[in-house]
Amino acid sequence: MLFKxxxxxxxxxxxxxxxxxVVLNGWVDTRRDLGGLIFIDLxxxxxxTQVVFEPSFDKEAHQFAAKLRTExxxxxxxxxxKRPPETDNPKIPTGHIDVMVKKLVILNEAQTPPFxxxxxxxxxxxxxxxxxxxxxxxxxxxxxxxLLRHRMYQITRQYFDKQGFxxxxxxxxxxxxxxxxxxxxxxxxxxxxxxxALPQSPQTYKQLLMVAGMDRYFQIVKCFRDEDLRADRxxxxxxxxxxxxxxxxxxxxxxxxxxxxxxxxxxxxxxxxIPIPRLSFDEAMEKxxxxxxxxxxxxxxxxxxxxxANTSFKVFQDQLKSKGTxxxxxxxxxxxxxxxxxxxxxxxxxxxxxxGLIWMRVKPDGLDAPISKFLSDxxxxxxxxxxxxxxxxxxxxxxxxxxxxxxxxxxxxxxMARRLDxxxxxxxxxxxxxxxxxxxxxxxxTKRYYAMHHPFTSPRLEDVELMESDPGNVKARAYDLVLNxxxxxxxxxxxxxxxxxxxxxxxxxxxxxxxxxxFGFLMNAFKYGAPPHGGIAFGFxxxxxxxxxxxSIRDVIAFPKTASAVSLMDDCPSTVxxxxxxxxxxxxx
Ligand code: ASP
Numbered sequence: 001m002l003f004k005x006x007x008x009x010x011x012x013x014x015x016x017x018x019x020x021x022v023v024l025n026g027w028v029d030t031r032r033d034l035g036g037l038i039f040i041d042l043x044x045x046x047x048x049t050q051v052v053f054e055p056s057f058d059k060e061a062h063q064f065a066a067k068l069r070t071e072x073x074x075x076x077x078x079x080x081x082k083r084p085p086e087t088d089n090p091k092i093p094t095g096h097i098d099v100m101v102k103k104l105v106i107l108n109e110a111q112t113p114p115f116x117x118x119x120x121x122x123x124x125x126x127x128x129x130x131x132x133x134x135x136x137x138x139x140x141x142x143x144x145x146x147l148l149r150h151r152m153y154q155i156t157r158q159y160f161d162k163q164g165f166x167x168x169x170x171x172x173x174x175x176x177x178x179x180x181x182x183x184x185x186x187x188x189x190x191x192x193x194x195x196x197a198l199p200q201s202p203q204t205y206k207q208l209l210m211v212a213g214m215d216r217y218f219q220i221v222k223c224f225r226d227e228d229l230r231a232d233r234x235x236x237x238x239x240x241x242x243x244x245x246x247x248x249x250x251x252x253x254x255x256x257x258x259x260x261x262x263x264x265x266x267x268x269x270x271x272x273x274i275p276i277p278r279l280s281f282d283e284a285m286e287k288x289x290x291x292x293x294x295x296x297x298x299x300x301x302x303x304x305x306x307x308x309a310n311t312s313f314k315v316f317q318d319q320l321k322s323k324g325t326x327x328x329x330x331x332x333x334x335x336x337x338x339x340x341x342x343x344x345x346x347x348x349x350x351x352x353x354x355x356g357l358i359w360m361r362v363k364p365d366g367l368d369a370p371i372s373k374f375l376s377d378x379x380x381x382x383x384x385x386x387x388x389x390x391x392x393x394x395x396x397x398x399x400x401x402x403x404x405x406x407x408x409x410x411x412x413x414x415x416m417a418r419r420l421d422x423x424x425x426x427x428x429x430x431x432x433x434x435x436x437x438x439x440x441x442x443x444x445x446t447k448r449y450y451a452m453h454h455p456f457t458s459p460r461l462e463d464v465e466l467m468e469s470d471p472g473n474v475k476a477r478a479y480d481l482v483l484n485x486x487x488x489x490x491x492x493x494x495x496x497x498x499x500x501x502x503x504x505x506x507x508x509x510x511x512x513x514x515x516x517x518x519f520g521f522l523m524n525a526f527k528y529g530a531p532p533h534g535g536i537a538f539g540f541x542x543x544x545x546x547x548x549x550x551x552s553i554r555d556v557i558a559f560p561k562t563a564s565a566v567s568l569m570d571d572c573p574s575t576v577x578x579x580x581x582x583x584x585x586x587x588x589x
Pocket of ligand 1: 203242
């Protein structure tokens with residue numbers, strides 16, 4: 001089909017262009033057919049321009065324009081004029097002009113889309129939008145998210161390049177070396193019964209690149225984890241992956257803070273003050289009940305073991321005896337909560353594993369609560385003082401094993417922030433480092449330790465001795481970067497010595513044979529002069545989501561999968577032919 005390519009985009013024309021002959025190409029966004037007069041808003045990635053058909057401009061074009069429907073693809077040629085006052089629209093950049101069309105070419109017709117392509121009334125279900133993602137992607141807000149993502153890639157690449165990092169691609173077909181999650185497997189055609197795995201992250205490769213002397217590596221890279229998906233997870237996701245040699249934690253923090261400073265300025269036009277504040281894992285858990293605390297509001301938890309050290313209240317006594325914790329949270333101004341409201345909150349904490357929720361209303365003449373009679377006056381006084389409670393406030397207490405009690409109270413803290421509307425939409429973003437994570441995590445079900453970060457993370461050197469005697473108390477040289485209650489990056493200083501790595505595998509209950517089979521290549525490499533090294537990886541999708549102010553990572557991924565790992569658009573995963581299975585030496589049971 002013959003058509004003239006555009007002279008301008010649909011977002012480009014201004015009053016300066018009045019009188020010019022122009023060609024625009026784009027989609028019909030809206031049309032108003034007033035009979036003698038047809039107005040079309042023409043849309044492309046750059047904006048909207050009103051174009052007008054009138055018999056006096058061109059009879060044929062005007063007649064032809066009656067055929068136009070939304071989402072038709074057209075090319076128009078005409079003259080730019082000042083809009084008549086009644087259609088002037090200062091809200092859009094092209095709103096003071098329109099184009100008097102002399103020639104119209106319909107480049108393609110379109111069926112009526114299953115939902116309107118605009119941002120104002122998106123009532124379509126997310127499933128429908130994902131099925132027609134290419135139409136959803138025409139919406140300006142989704143296009144803006146893609147644009148933002150693009151800018152963040154560019155800023156990232158420029159930044160790391162300037163800092164002397166080199167981008168190296170690592171394989172997508174690799175050996176299955178589980179890092180914590182389940183691998184996606186790819187059957188080998190050439191080697192019957194053998195499988196490649198898709199990388200959960202390029203962790204081992206980037207460490208090998210350090211052994212290879214690359215010194216400073218980064219990569220914007222796809223990672224794959226076959227997990228049951230939670231709200232903001234995807235089976236494939238993007239990391240900014242970073243590794244550095246001859247460094248310690250401070251060097252990594254410095255590089256990351258530099259990137260965050262630029263992103264804050266370029267994307268949000270905000271000056272980020274560095275160094276970014278730090279909290280140890282222990283502090284974060286104790287004060288906020290989370291290893292990714294949201295610091296946009298205060299509500300700080302207080303450990304009350306001291307207050308009740310000599311209590312005669314049995315529940316507390318039992319907890320203290322079994323090395324448990326009593327943690328308290330003050331809900332300011334909630335002293336009038338009804339029994340019903342308190343029951344709802346009790347159910348909330350019970351659902352996430354609490355035995356119960358202790359509450360106390362603070363009154364001018366004391367504490368009003370079912371357990372009040374079990375506490376001494378001294379205890380009540382200390383409790384009120386420790387929490388800084390005032391009449392009209394409400395006190396919550398939760399008891400249990402340390403981390404469990406903290407984390408349940410942490411969830412209640414977030415719930416109260418939501419109920420009290422403490423996170424304002426324009427709240428200053430809050431970044432922090434969480435440091436000194438435990439090296440290991442005990443799993444009650446399998447009765448063994450797992451690496452809290454991954455098995456290549458170095459213990460704190462002063463704790464190495466404890467790896468046998470008291471593994472649960474070994475701290476790691478691991479850190480997370482947290483933005484508004486979301487973990488956006490995590491990393492560690494690595495083990496770079498094959499003996500310590502072997503010791504780590506042993507602590508994890510991985511036999512020598514298994515370690516050798518799975519990680520022998522890495523341990524071997526460490527025997528040939530591995531430099532001290534460490535790194536970090538950013539969850540890029542989540543980071544873009546936060547910078548875009550969205551609440552789902554699907555909104556910042558061009559072709560995301562649903563929460564059940566399905567792509568509704570191309571209907572994947574899908575079955576394959578018998579022939580394909582045969583070639584891969586597979587049979588479906
Ligand atoms: N590979 C790690 C991860 O994906 C990040 C790191 O330790 O650098 O979580």
